[in-house]
Amino acid sequence: MTYMAGAYLIIWGASFIFILTMLRRQAKLDAELKALQEVAQEKEAGR
């Protein structure tokens, strides 16, 4: 059973790390997108 537990630990661990990095990347991109949209709006208003 140790082997099976090891195998599941690997997939759950890998999935968890992958999902976590994906969420972090998404949060970072959302923040960047928001900031860029604000800059674009300011530029638009300044014209």
Place this chain on the structure above:
Amino acid sequence: MGGSNRGLMILTIISALLMLAAAFGALAVAPSAVGLTPDETAAQRIIYFHVPVAWLSMLAFGVTAIGSVVYLITSKRLWDSLAVSSAELGIVFTLAAMASGSLWAKPAWNTWWTWDPRLTTYTIMFLLYVAYFMLRSAMDDPARRARFAAVYGIFAFLSVPITFMSIRWWRTIHPVLIDPKSGFGLSKNMMPVFFLSLIAFTLFYVVLLIYRVRLERSREQVDALKEQLGY
């Protein structure tokens, strides 16, 4: 919450429940294999996990190839996003298949790793897709990057059928689960848990792919805005 978000949330919950059911089935419901040592019997249950992730690695690279072909035909960025997202998932599943296979190999073959035709072709396939990301990271222009990656993604896919057929074409110690001569290599009472695992992992891949494509689309939006603003 929009309709598509709610749908994705429901899909995510179903996927998580199915994964738990598959884990329970593999650990507690599936019958033990007969005629093996206790260590081999325990390790044999890895099949409910190892085969689905190995199948998904190949499916993921297949989706990359399809996305690449459609991108070259249509030049729509969505297909490039699909291709790169699926390739990334393919890498994750390939690593999981290699690690779980290695765990099984120790009690079954008395070694963690051997240069068997299946393991060798699988490693080559893995390295080809690592190179896919190296190629992408070497190019700044999004259209050029997508075009080159699409061509490479199609050629890299050639390694997938070779890997799949390696245990049928060459002399190997790797078990053959689906053999045209001897049929399916599992007993009837092992099949429900096996197919449950296969469905659970496939749905898990679909869910991850949707999230990953969304991430790629956000990145494209950021890049487009940066270009528009002159950054």
